[in-house]
Amino acid sequence: MSGPINGAIAGLTVRQSLARRRWIVVTLLAALPIVMALAFRAYGDVGDDMTSSAVDILSSVAFTVVVPIVALVLASAGFGAEVEDGTVVYLLAKPIPRSTIAVTKLVVTAACAMALNGVSAAIVGVIMLRGAGSAHLAVAFVVGALLGSALYAAIFLALGLITRRGMLVGLVYLVVWEGVLARLFAGTRTFSVRQYMLSVTDAIAKADASVFTAQLPHGRAYIMSAVVAVAALAFCINRLCDFEIGRAG
């Protein structure tokens, strides 16, 4: 029973992630690119380039807004809300290694985000790229969405152990760092999850440069993804081992 994943914590984490109408928020968010794809199919002109439009929707809407915010909403239920309301005591005062608690939370939150974002990207791919001979492009975007979901979930879970305002800090990070700085300054792209997603997608798709080219070298995206994932996990475990609750005031 004391493996790296605890079944009871996993079940609880799923219910927490989807409680308080969070499931409505994340489902609507994940549906957004699908609705856009359907609208484009229904109302787009015959001459429109489906492939480049699909790339636009997936790279701009899905990767920029939907993937990170779905992960943020799910992860904010993880440690952030539990620490805030004090229920985290029911997990910590148990004969379970803190590392198991951290790994379980992270894996389950990442899996929920990956499921939603992966399915969303796949449906957009099917709607827009069906018959366009670009199946590999759709697969590449699904992989990119899965990677981004996992990394954002890990980062935002760790954030919940640093600040009680994880949701706010997460949004500011997304808008200011990923949204503005990483677009303007090449140097900051090495530290942008969105750029990792785009780079990995590009590496898998090997698409025509005129359709889609990532700005971050592929190798660096792979390495940085691994670094971010390991660092976030190590941080969560470490922080949870030293985590104090019951501080007066």
Add this chain to the structure above:
Amino acid sequence: MTVVLTSASKWYGNIVAVNDVSFTLAPGITGLLGPNGAGKSTVLHMIAGLLQPSSGTVVINDIAAWQHPVVYRGVGFAPESEAVYPFLSGYEFALLNARLQMVADPAAAATRAIAMVDLEAAQHRPIATYSKGMRQRAKIAATLVHEPELLLLDEPFNGMDPKQRLEMMDMLRALAANGRTILVSSHILEEVDRLADTVLVLIGGRLAASGPSRVIRQLMTDRPHTFTVRSSDDRRLAAALVAQPATTSVEIAATGLTVRTADLGAFTRALPVLARDAAISLTEVLPSDESLESVFSYLVQG
């Protein structure tokens, strides 16, 4: 199960929450008594391994409580905070705790714990719909699922009605009779006095007194008490009171008498008899320093 605190202190920056507290818990019920902000919760959290002592040690069965989750196998901790997962039912909450405690048969353990706190009727309703008293019982059920040797309950009677309070006290007494070690915090003297065999009095983060509850009770009652008394004839009543051995002093003012006594029991028994015999009607008898804080400050100064 033995719990030993040795010069345990906890501070945050310049604020000292618990200061050099040492005691040993033995099987039976121990009451942790103190006003709000005295450091009771901090002591309980240190014993529960959820706060690291700034200095000193907190040891459960020879294992440091901090950073040793293995001790939780024998520990049940119910925090004061009412927060529980609102989307779970009482039964699901108990079941979750049983699974997290890795008991052999979680479902049976949850059912048994729910029965112990008399929550069967509401066990399948979401906790969000529970009253305060029901939440308290759900929390306590969750601490009982693995039949812990050490039970740490932070203000467990908050929000319970008098009947639930008595039932909970009976249940805790039964557990103590089975050899369990139980530490219950409260800011209400009566609760602790009725329940605990031993009482620890915590004031301003320091252990102000400790001992059998009878002794602590005496410490708190055998001390000067002050009453404000108003009657139909204050002057005659004053003369009669002065003649009483239990009376230390009487002051007459326009607003009534201020009477000091060194023997609370004798005074409270004598006053009505004396008034009746002298045909004086009492209109007001008001203890002027009965707030718990004054009781405690007396203990500290004494």
